[in-house]
Structure formats: C-alpha cells, structure tokens
Amino acid sequence: MPATRCSARTVSSCGVWWIRRDLRLADNEALRGASQADALLPVYCLDPAAVLHRRTQSSHGGLGIPRLGPWRARLLLQSLASLHTDLARLQGAAGGPQPPPPPPPPPAAAPHAGQGGPTGAGAVPPGGAGEGPQARAQAGSGAAGGGVVAGGVGAGGGGGGGLVFRAGPAHEVLPGLLEGVLGANPQLRHVALHLHAEPLGGAGGAGAEAGAEAHVAGALREWAERHGLSLSVVKHWDRTLYHPDDLPYSLYEGHTAEQPAAASRPDLPDLQDPAWYRHLPPTMTRFRKATQPACPVRPSHPPPLWLPPLPAPFGGTPSEANLAHRTELNGAAAAGGGRTPPSSSPSSAVAAGPHEASDSSHVGRIPCTVRQLYEHVPGAASALERLQELTGRQYGAVVDDHVGAATASPGPHSAFPFAAGEAEALRRLRHYVWGPGGAAGADTGAGAGPGVASSSAGAGTGEAAAGPGSEQEPATPPPLASYTNTRALAVGLDASTKLSPFLALGCITPRTVHREVESARAAAGPGSPLSAECDWLQMHLLIRDYFTLSAIREGAQLFSDGDGGGEAGWSHDLSAFRRWASGRTGLPFVDASLRELGGSGWTSNRGRQNAASMLTKDLRLDWRWGAELFECLLLDGDEAVNAANWRSVAGVGSAQGPDDRRFKTVTQGMEYDPDAVLAATWLPELAALPAHLRHQPWAATEQERGQYALYGMYDSTPYGSRGPAVDGADAAGDSAAGYPPPMVDPATHVGVVKGQQGGGGRQAQGGETGRPKSGAAGGRRRGNRAKAAPQEAAGAAGADSPRSVEA
Ligand SMILES: Cc1cc2nc3c(=O)[nH]c(=O)nc-3n(C[C@H](O)[C@H](O)[C@H](O)COP(=O)(O)OP(=O)(O)OC[C@H]3O[C@@H](n4cnc5c(N)ncnc54)[C@H](O)[C@@H]3O)c2cc1C
Numbered sequence: 088m089p090a091t092r093c094s095a096r097t098v099s100s101c102g103v104w105w106i107r108r109d110l111r112l113a114d115n116e117a118l119r120g121a122s123q124a125d126a127l128l129p130v131y132c133l134d135p136a137a138v139l140h141r142r143t144q145s146s147h148g149g150l151g152i153p154r155l156g157p158w159r160a161r162l163l164l165q166s167l168a169s170l171h172t173d174l175a176r177l178q179g180a181a182g183g184p185q186p187p188p189p190p191p192p193p194p195a196a197a198p199h200a201g202q203g204g205p206t207g208a209g210a211v212p213p214g215g216a217g218e219g220p221q222a223r224a225q226a227g228s229g230a231a232g233g234g235v236v237a238g239g240v241g242a243g244g245g246g247g248g249g250l251v252f253r254a255g256p257a258h259e260v261l262p263g264l265l266e267g268v269l270g271a272n273p274q275l276r277h278v279a280l281h282l283h284a285e286p287l288g289g290a291g292g293a294g295a296e297a298g299a300e301a302h303v304a305g306a307l308r309e310w311a312e313r314h315g316l317s318l319s320v321v322k323h324w325d326r327t328l329y330h331p332d333d334l335p336y337s338l339y340e341g342h343t344a345e346q347p348a349a350a351s352r353p354d355l356p357d358l359q360d361p362a363w364y365r366h367l368p369p370t371m372t373r374f375r376k377a378t379q380p381a382c383p384v385r386p387s388h389p390p391p392l393w394l395p396p397l398p399a400p401f402g403g404t405p406s407e408a409n410l411a412h413r414t415e416l417n418g419a420a421a422a423g424g425g426r427t428p429p430s431s432s433p434s435s436a437v438a439a440g441p442h443e444a445s446d447s448s449h450v451g452r453i454p455c456t457v458r459q460l461y462e463h464v465p466g467a468a469s470a471l472e473r474l475q476e477l478t479g480r481q482y483g484a485v486v487d488d489h490v491g492a493a494t495a496s497p498g499p500h501s502a503f504p505f506a507a508g509e510a511e512a513l514r515r516l517r518h519y520v521w522g523p524g525g526a527a528g529a530d531t532g533a534g535a536g537p538g539v540a541s542s543s544a545g546a547g548t549g550e551a552a553a554g555p556g557s558e559q560e561p562a563t564p565p566p567l568a569s570y571t572n573t574r575a576l577a578v579g580l581d582a583s584t585k586l587s588p589f590l591a592l593g594c595i596t597p598r599t600v601h602r603e604v605e606s607a608r609a610a611a612g613p614g615s616p617l618s619a620e621c622d623w624l625q626m627h628l629l630i631r632d633y634f635t636l637s638a639i640r641e642g643a644q645l646f647s648d649g650d651g652g653g654e655a656g657w658s659h660d661l662s663a664f665r666r667w668a669s670g671r672t673g674l675p676f677v678d679a680s681l682r683e684l685g686g687s688g689w690t691s692n693r694g695r696q697n698a699a700s701m702l703t704k705d706l707r708l709d710w711r712w713g714a715e716l717f718e719c720l721l722l723d724g725d726e727a728v729n730a731a732n733w734r735s736v737a738g739v740g741s742a743q744g745p746d747d748r749r750f751k752t753v754t755q756g757m758e759y760d761p762d763a764v765l766a767a768t769w770l771p772e773l774a775a776l777p778a779h780l781r782h783q784p785w786a787a788t789e790q791e792r793g794q795y796a797l798y799g800m801y802d803s804t805p806y807g808s809r810g811p812a813v814d815g816a817d818a819a820g821d822s823a824a825g826y827p828p829p830m831v832d833p834a835t836h837v838g839v840v841k842g843q844q845g846g847g848g849r850q851a852q853g854g855e856t857g858r859p860k861s862g863a864a865g866g867r868r869r870g871n872r873a874k875a876a877p878q879e880a881a882g883a884a885g886a887d888s889p890r891s892v893e894a
Contacts, residue, residue, distance in 0.1 A: 097125075097272070097274040098125045098126045098268075098272040098274065098275060098398050098399070099125055099274050099275060099276045099277065100123075100124040100125045100126075100275070100276065100277040100278070100279065101124050101125065101126045101127075101128055101265070101268055101272070101275060101277070101278050101279070101398050102120070102121030102122060102123060102124030102126070102127050102128065102278075102279045102281060102395070103121060103128045103130060103261065103264075103265070103278060103279065103280045103281065104117055104118050104120075104121035104122075104127060104128070104129040104130065104281055104282075105117070105130055105132070105257055105261065105280060105281070105282040105283075105303065106129055106130060106131040106170070106250060107282060107283050107285060107593070108283065108285070108326075108591065108592055108593040109283040109325060109593035110163075110166040110167065110169075110170050110508070110509065110592050110593050110594050111170070111390075111509040111512075111593060111594050111595060111596070112170075112173055112174075112177070112390040112391060112509060113387070113388065113389060113390035113509065113513075113595075113596075113599065114325065114387035114388045114389075114390075114595075114596045114598055114599050115283075115325065115388070115596075116281075116283070116323035116324075116325055116388075117281040117282055117283045117321075117323045117325075118281070118391070118394075119388060119391070120279065120281035120321050120323065121279060121280075121281040122391060122394050122395055123279070124277070124279055124395060125395060125398075126268075126272075126395050126396060126397060126398035126402075127178060127394055127395040127396070127397065127398075128251065128264065128265075128268065128397060128398055128401065129170075129174055129249075129250040129251065130250065130251045130252075130253065130257075130260065130261065130264060131167060131250055131251070131252050131253070131453075132253055132254075132255060132256065132257040132260045132261070133252070133253070133254040133255070133460065133463055133464070134255070134256045134257060134299065135254075135255075135256070135463075135464045135465070135466075136154075136256065136299070137154065137155055138153055138154060138155045138160075138460070138461070138463075138464040138467055139153060139154055139464060139466055139467060139470055140154045140715070149711075149715055150473065150477065150712055150715050150716065151469075151470055151473045152470050152471075152473050152474040152477065152715065152716065152719050153461075153467060153470045153471060153474060153719055154715075154718060154719060155719070155724075156474065156688070156719035156720045156721075156724070157457050157471070157474075157482045157485040157486050157688075158485065158687065158688025158689075158720060158721075158722050159588075159591075159592075159688060159720075159721065159722050159723075159724050160457040160460055160461075160486075161457050161485060161488070161490055162507045162588060162592065162688075162722055163460075163507075163592060164453060164454060164455070164456075164457065164460060164490040165490050165491075165506060165507030165508060166507040166508045166509075166592050166594055167250065167252065167453050168453055168490065168491065168507075168508075169506075169507060169508025169509065169510065169511075170250060170508065170509070171249045171250045171453060172249075173509070174248045174249050174250055174394065175247070175248040175249040176248070177248065177391060177392070177393060177394040178247070178248025178249070178394045178395065178396045178397060178402070247396065247397050247401065247402030248394070248396060248397055248402060249397070249402075250453075251264065251397075251401060252452060252453045252454075254463035254464070256299065256302070257299065257302075257303045258299070258302040258303045258305070258306040258307075259306070261280070261303060261306065261307060262306050262307060262309075262310040265278060265307070265310060266310070267400055267401075268398045268399070268400070268401075269314060269316075270400070271398070271399035271400040272398055272399055275316065275398075276316060276317065277316060277317045277318070277319070278307070278311060278316055278317075278318050278319075279318075279319045279320075279321065280303070280304070280307055280318070280319070280320045280321070281321050281323065282300065282303070282320075282321075282322055282323065283322075283323050283324070283325060283326070283593070284300060284322045284323065284324050284326075285299075285300070285326075286326065286635050286638050286639050286726075286727040287638065287639070287642075287645070287726060287727055300322065303320075304320045307320065308320075325593070325596050325598070326593075326596075326597075326635060327597060327631070327632040327635050327636065328384055328597040328598060328601055328625075328628050328629065328631075328632050329378055329382045329384065329632055330385055331636065331639075333382050333383060333385070334367075334378060334381075334382060334636075335377065335378070335381040335382065336366055336367065336368070336377065337366055337367075338366070338367050338636055338639055338640050366640075367636055367637065367640050371629075371630060371633050374629070374632075374633045374636075375626070375629055375633075378629070378632075379629070384598055384601055384602075385598060386598075386602075387596060387598040387599045387602055454490075455489050455490055455491070456486060456487055456488060456489060456490065457485060457486040457487075457488075457490075458486040458487055461486065471486065474719060477664070477665055477668045477669070477716070478668050478669050478685040478716075478720075479665075479669035479671075480669070480685050480686065498686070498687060500683070500686070500687060500768050500769070501687040501688075501689060502578070502579075502580065502585070502683070502687065502689045502690075502691070503585055503588060503687065503688065503689040503722055504580070505585065507592075507594070508594055509594045509595065511589070511594070512586070512589035512594040512595035513595065513599075515584070515585060515586060515589065516584070516586060516595065516599070516600060516603055517603065518565075518566070519565065519566045519567055519581065519584045519585075519586075520565055520567050520603050520604060520606075520607045521565050521607065522562075522563045522564060522565030522566070522567075522568075523563050524563075525565060565607070566581035566584075567604070567607060567617065567620050567621070567624065568616075568617055568620060569620070570583070570584075570620045570623055570624055571619065571620055571623045574623070574627075574692075575692070575693055575759055576691070576693070576759050576760070577676070577680070577690075577691045577693045577694050577756070577759040577760040577765050578691070578760050578764045578765055582691070583691070583692070584600075584624065585689075586600060587722075587723035587725075588689075588722040588723040590631070590723070591722075591723040591724065591725045591728075597628045597631065597632070600624075600628060601625060601628060604621045604624055604625060605621070607621060608621040631728060634727065634728045634731035634732060634735075635725075635727050635728055635731070637731050638726075638727030638728070638730060638731050639727070641731075645727070645730050645731075645734075646711055646730065647739075657707065657708060657709035657710070658706065658707045658708050658709065659708070659709055659712075660706075660708065663706050663708060663830070664702075664706075664708055664712055666827070666830060667681065667698075667701065667702055667706060667708065667713075667830075668681065668685075668716055669681070669682075669685070670682035670685065670769070670770075671827045672701060672827070672829065672830045672831075673826070673827040673828045673829035673830055673833075674701065674752050674753065674829050674830075674831075674833065674836055675753075675756060675763070675766045675770060675773060675781055675782060675783070675784070676694070676697055676752045676753065676755055676756030676760065676765070676766070676782070677694075677697050677698050677701045677752050678766075678769075678770055679694070679756075679765040679766045679768070679769040679770050680693075680694025680695070680697060680698050680765065680769075681694075681698050682769040682770065683765065683768070683769045684698075684717070684720050684721070685720060686769065688720055688721060688722040689721070689722055689723075691759075693755065693759045693760075694765070695717070695732070696736060696750060697750045697752045697755050697756075698713075699713055699717075699732075699733060699736040699737070700736055700748065700749055700750035700752070701750075701752060703733075703736060703737040703738075704737075704748070704749035704750075705749070705830075705831045705835075706830065706831070710733050710734070710736075710737035710739065711733075713733060714729055714730050714733040717729055717733070718730075735748075736748055750836075751835070751836045751837055751838040752836045753782055753783050753833060753836040753837045754836070754837055754838045754839070754840055756782050757782055757840050758840055758841055761778075762778050763778040763779075763781035763782050766781040766782070767781060770826065772825045772826035773826055775795065776795055780795065783833060783837070784797060784826065785828070785829070785833055
C-alpha cells in the first residue's frame with residue numbers, strides 16, 4: 088500500500104461541483120473553485136426538467152416531445168463518461184509525477200476521416216484502453232512530459248475519483264448526498280457549492296431550469312443550518328466569450344447607471360446614442376462595436392493536474408502527501424508548464440462501462456444507453472413516441488445503442504461524425520485552426536500551436552515532431568483559411584467548425600476557441616490573410632454571445648409569441664407542422680435539412696435558417712413549435728441560443744429586424760449546396776434525379792418527366808391541398824413519385840442565384856424555366872459570401888449573421 092494512504096487526512100471541507108453544462112476540466116471556474124476543498128464531490132443530476140419541458144412553450148401548448156432528444160442525450164452520456172474517466176484519473180492521484188509510459192499503439196483506423204486522425208493522448212482506440220491502472224496510465228500518456236500522474240481509481244491514490252451521477256433535481260439530490268458525506272466525515276465543517284450558472288437558470292427565468300439555482304442554494308442552506316455547518320454557494324459563468332460582469336453596460340432595461348458608461352469611456356466608438364451603453368445594444372453590430380473594444384476576454388485556465396479525491400463514502404480520504412502534491416502540480420499547470428489535456432476518449436470510457444470505472448458502488452451509474460436515461464424520467468417514453476410520430480422517424484436504434492459502441496449512431500451521413508467529450512472538442516478545434524495534424528496540438532497545450540510545442544509536448548507520442556510546421560510535412564492550409572468562403576455551405580465536414588455541440592455541452596469554452604484562434608493569427612504574422620478568417624470566426628462567437636445575452640435580457644419574455652404571427656396570429660395547424668417536421672414540405676432544400684436534423688441531430692446554419700423561414704414566413708406556424716423541435720433534436724440544442732435564433736428568423740420581440748426575412752429556399756439550395764448533395768443524401772425519393780432536378784423536381788422538362796417517372800406529380804392542383812402528408816403517404820416508396828408536391832407555390836422560392844447575374848447569370852424561376860444551364864454545377868461551388876472584410880460583413884444584413892440583429 089502506498090505510504091500516502093497511511094497518512095490519510097480528515098475531511099473538514101468538501102467542495103461540491105454541481106456539474107451542469109460544463110463537462111470539462113480545462114477553463115472551468117466551478118471545478119477550480121470546488122477543488123480548493125479537502126475533498127471534491129463532482130455531481131451530475133439528471134433533472135427531469137432537463138429531459139422534459141416544464142413550461143408550455145406556446146399558447147397552444149407544447150408539442151409534448153422531449154427537451155433532451157435522443158441525439159443530444161447520446162452525446163451527453165458520452166461526454167459524461169469521458170469526464171468521469173478524466174476525473175477518475177486525476178482525483179486523489181498520488182505518488183508524484185510518473186515517468187511517461189510507453190506510447191500507446193497507433194490506433195487501427197482513424198475514426199474520423201478528414202480530421203487529422205487521433206493523435207497523442209486523446210487517441211484511445213475504441214475499446215482500446217479499458218480498465219485498470221495500466222490502461223488509464225496509457226490514456227494519460229500523451230500529456231505534458233513529467234506532468235502526468237498515473238493514478239486515479241485503484242491506482243494507489245488517496246481515494247477514488249469520478250463523477251457521481253444521480254437522477255433527480257439537484258435541490259433534492261445534493262442534500263441527500265451531503266448527508267452521506269457528513270455521516271462518513273464527522274469532522275466536516277464547511278461545504279462549498281460551485282456551479283456554472285445557466286442563462287435562464289435563475290429564479291424568475293424563462294427556461295425550464297427557472298429557479299433551479301435558487302432552489303438548490305435554499306435547500307443546501309437549510310441543510311447546512313440544520314447541521315451547524317458553514318456553506319458557501321458560488322456561481323460561475325464561462326458560457327460566453329465576454330463575461331457579463333465585464334460588459335460596459337447593463338444587460339437589463341431599466342437598470343440605469345448614474346452616468347452612461349460611454350461617458351467614462353472616450354475610447355469607445357461614437358455610436359450616436361449613449362443609451363446603448365447602458366443596456367445591451369439592440370443590434371448585433373452595435374453590440375460588437377460597444378463590446379469588442381471595451382471588454383477584455385478573460386484568460387482561460389489550463390486543466391488541473393491533480394484534484395482532491397471523492398469524500399467518503401464515495402471515495403477515500405485525501406492524504407497529506409496528496410494535498411501537498413496538489414499545490415505543486417496545479418502550480419506547474421497554471422504556469423503553463425504542463426497543460427495536460429484530458430486524455431480519455433469517451434468510447435474507451437464507456438466501452439469499459441463508465442460507472443464500473445469507479446471502485447465504489449456509491450458512485451452513481453451513468454446510463455449506458457439513452458433508453459436507460461429516459462427510464463429515469465417519468466413521461467419520457469411517451470414523449471419519445473410523440474417525437475417519432477411528428478418526425479415520422481423511429482429512434483429505437485439510437486436510444487438502445489450503447490454509447491460506447493464503436494460505430495457511432497449518427498450513421499455514415501452525419502455531418503458531425505465526432506465522438507464526445509473535452510479531448511475530442513480540443514482535437515476538433517486544433518484540426519480546424521491548424522489543419523491536418525494540428526490535432527496533435529491537442530496534446531501540446533492550448534495556445535501553443537503546432538510547431539511551437541513545448542519540449543514536453545507530445546511526450547511519449549512522437550506527435551510533436553511530425554506536426555504541421557515541421558519540415559517533414561508540407562503545409563496544408565487549415566480549414567480556417569477558407570472559413571469565410573465555406574462557413575455558409577450546407578454540406579462539408581470542414582465547411583464550418585462544428586464546435587457548437589461541444590460549446591453547448593460545455594466540453595470547451597468560447598475563451599479557449601478564441602485563444603486558439605488568436606494563436607493562429609499570431610503564428611500567421613501581421614498582414615496575413617488568415618487574420619480576416621480569424622475575425623470572421625470570432626464574429627460568430629460574438630453572435631453566440633449576443634444571442635445568449637439577449638435571452639438573459641428577455642427572461643420570461645423569451646417565449647412570448649410576439650407579434651410575428653401577423654394579424655391572424657400564429658397558425659397551429661398540426662398536420663402542416665407534421666409535414667414540415669418530417670421533411671415533407673415538397674421543397675427539397677428545406678426537406679433535406681429537416682430530415683438531416685431528424686436523422687443525425689445536425690443540420691447546417693443555412694439549413695436551419697431556411698427551415699425556420701419556411702415554418703414562420705410561409706406556413707405562418709408558431710415559431711415556438713419549431714424552436715421546441717430544434718431544441719429537442721439538435722446536438723447543439725441550447726435553449727437560449729436556439730430561441731434567440733428562432734425569434735430572429737421569425738421576426739419577433741426586441742430582436743426584430745426587417746419585416747421580411749423570408750428565404751427563397753430553392754435558390755438558397757442552389758447557392759449553398761450547388762450539387763444538391765443534401766437532397767441526394769437525405770431524400771431517397773429524389774436521389775436518382777440529376778442535381779438540377781433535385782433542387783426543383785417540378786421544373787422537369789417533358790422528356791425528363793418521362794425519363795424519371797415524374798408524371799402526375801406536379802399537376803395544376805393548388806399547393807398545399809394535395810400530396811402525401813406524413814401520415815400514410817409513402818405508397819410510392821423511395822421513388823420520385825413518393826416525394827410530395829410543394830406545400831406552397833415553389834415559384835415564390837426561386838430568385839436570382841447570386842454570382843450568376845449579368846453575363847453568366849440567370850433569373851431562376853419556378854416552373855419549367857428554372858433549370859440551370861449546366862446542371863447544378865452552374866451554381867456557385869463555394870459559399871456565396873464574398874470575402875468581405877469581417878467588419879463590413881458583420882454590419883451588413885449578412886447571409887450568415889442574423890439579419891434582424893444587424894438592422
Ligand atoms: C433556427 C436556428 C436555430 C439554431 N439553434 C441553435 C442552437 O440550439 N444551438 C446553437 O449552438 N446554435 C444554434 N443555431 C446557430 C447556428 O446554426 C449554429 O451555431 C451553427 O450552425 C453551428 O455550426 P458550427 O459550430 O459549425 O458554426 P460555425 O459557423 O463554425 O461558428 C462558430 C461558432 O459560432 C457560434 N455561432 C455561429 N452562428 C451562430 C448563430 N447564428 N447563433 C449563435 N451562435 C452562432 C457557434 O457557437 C459556432 O460553433 C441556430 C440557428 C438557427 C437559424
């Protein structure tokens with residue numbers, strides 16, 4: 088038995104990390120705060136309110152579907168498993184730095200083609216690193232040289248580690264857990280609860296978690312008083328790039344500083360109206376101008392190298408040696424000498440059984456399937472049924488799939504074919520910013536960038552020397568280098584960053600993304616064209632901030648119906664909604680996007696905008712129904728960001744902009760998916776058609792009608808009154824005849840394809856005249872957005888950025 092065990096110390100303080108959407112070790116204020124105590128109790132509470140809606144979203148009631156749909160639930164479980172393994176590795180690790188173990192064997196196959204492949208510490212082939220200290224030591228092997236502690240559960244540490252998973256609202260779960268801790272640690276004197284605040288999580292907030300934070304604080308206070316303990320409750324905020332406390336104005340209307348902040352900030356640009364500085368500016372452009380120059384981005388913190396162990400009865404007790412060692416290790420990490428990325432892969436963690444990775448039966452069991460998760464929540468099964476009914480899709484395979492299975496459920500067509508968790512988030516970020524091989528930077532320490540890895544970086548992996556920037560490898564431009572041109576495309580793994588699911592679950596912070604991008608900018612040097620791409624990516628982080636902050640400001644009004652429904656108000660025609668939700672509107676770009684969403688949990692920003700426009704501007708259906716379906720299905724579903732985006736497209740509330748943000752969806756498809764790849768992939772009925780007909784099958788010539796059996800599909804029957812609805816419409820199977828005619832006049836969805844005006848341009852019309860001259864390839868192959876200076880693009884009613892907030 089290691090000597091450290093003999094000198095076990097009593098636990099007089101316990102830090103509780105109430106894990107919410109901050110599933111990471113690095114740059115995590117709540118974890119840092121809770122780790123100051125003798126013991127650390129990381130707890131994830133599966134609150135039924137996070138799985139099912141508590142609120143009624145529209146005046147006509149909600150849809151009755153899960154708030155946490157199967158795709159995101161799966162990603163959540165994987166991320167929890169990954170975090171569990173990382174915690175088990177670090178909590179109570181003892182014995183000091185270990186010599187780096189031999190490099191792990193190269194994985195049999197790169198799990199994600201095009202992403203640079205797994206590299207270094209995080210690259211644990213599915214099922215490759217299983218149980219046991221040796222496996223875990225290997226999992227940590229790529230960390231900064233000399234900084235990794237092989238340890239964790241069963242590895243001779245001063246106690247076990249891992250997260251405690253419990254089903255139930257936190258205000259019920261946490262006092263119960265602490266009762267057990269107190270029973271096993273009679274010397275306990277102080278409990279410190281650290282949590283990451285949710286945008287809508289405060290008392291009186293609008294979201295389903297409204298009041299949760301206040302409830303928990305109240306319940307713990309009552310518990311602590313009863314036992315004569317001292318309690319501190321500390322809320323942290325890492326969700327946005329800019330910390331709300333640093334903004335040069337108040338978020339809330341009605342809050343008036345004595346002087347407008349602008350008066351004391353002559354360095355701020357003159358935005359004409361000083362009142363903007365008192366409140367969250369009413370448009371994105373003004374927000375950017377008022378915020379960027381005035382607000383620092385706070386530094387992001389490296390991951391800890393040591394964490395206090397779980398308290399008894401969940402784990403062991405810390406030892407004097409452990410505690411002394413904490414200071415040494417974390418001090419080194421803070422000094423940048425050993426940024427150790429989390430090293431687990433969710434697949435390895437789950438393949439071994441995430442819960443079984445703990446040595447204590449007291450540590451709660453993370454469900455291994457989405458069905459197990461749903462079983463904790465009464466009503467979830469029927470909500471899933473309802474979702475299936477609305478989308479016309481069965482989710483059995485997804486909910487029953489073991490989350491650690493090597494074959495990812497999202498399937499071969501997923502635009503988000505990534506694993507979950509912090510290490511994967513970092514790999515994706517580095518790949519996007521530095522290019523193929525840049526994921527090796529995931530092992531080098533954030534911000535270091537490839538080619539400038541510290542000497543300790545990649546120890547044991549051999550990756551650092553082969554990274555980009557080295558002589559062996561020709562420089563391949565990173566995806567970031569073409570972000571401006573590709574970001575708006577509807578297809579393409581590297582068209583956009585695909586970071587939003589990681590950001591939504593908190594596997595990575597916007598600060599970390601920002602810092603990495605700044606490193607790339609610095610490495611590229613002054614005047615490099617990459618700088619504009621960096622600006623444009625950071626602009627989108629700003630949009631996320633703006634929408635999140637807007638949601639906070641809206642509070643209870645976030646889900647008000649606004650007046651966007653027009654005089655008649657919003658329609659609640661459920662049958663029309665079903666056609667939309669199941670991707671059977673008859674407008675291929677909208678349908679393909681919606682079926683992609685239903686079938687994989689992802690669709691592009693462009694697809695989302697067009698689908699939302701169709702729902703609100705053509706069908707005049709209640710935007711909250713659309714928002715509810717999106718929040719359920721999206722891998723990156725985020726209540727605040729989602730609702731704010733929907734409000735923006737629907738034109739409701741204070742974010743209202745131009746009256747009509749209606750998208751011509753056929754033209755949009757031609758511009759952002761010229762080869763109609765999305766339709767070919769997700770609309771089997773149209774897959775056999777040539778690309779130009781996949782954009783608008785009704786535009787077939789007489790000859791094409793015969794050739795592709797399109798006769799009878801598009802006759803003169805008024806739109807919307809015929810054609811297969813989702814219920815029982817598939818008689819014609821996956822042939823073109825099985826594809827429904829448009830619910831609305833398709834001519835109103837065709838406009839000028841940008842970039843084709845003038846000489847080579849054409850006025851794309853509905854009906855017979857809408858054929859591109861040279862097939863779909865006649866459309867632009869690249870995103871339509873010109874390489875505008877980000878500043879201008881941000882200020883314009885850009886195709887990417889929410890127009891209404893740019894007004
Ligand atoms: C109707 C509708 C609903 C949406 N719902 C969500 C949602 O629930 N969660 C979510 O994260 N995004 C949502 N978005 C915004 C946007 O579609 C996604 O953030 C983006 O497509 C994610 O892809 P990416 O990570 O590759 O983004 P990139 O283009 O690479 O952008 C980088 C990051 O910037 C942020 N970002 C970019 N565009 C937006 C935007 N319009 N609003 C907020 N943040 C943005 C994201 O965090 C993203 O990861 C929605 C958009 C619409 C039109």
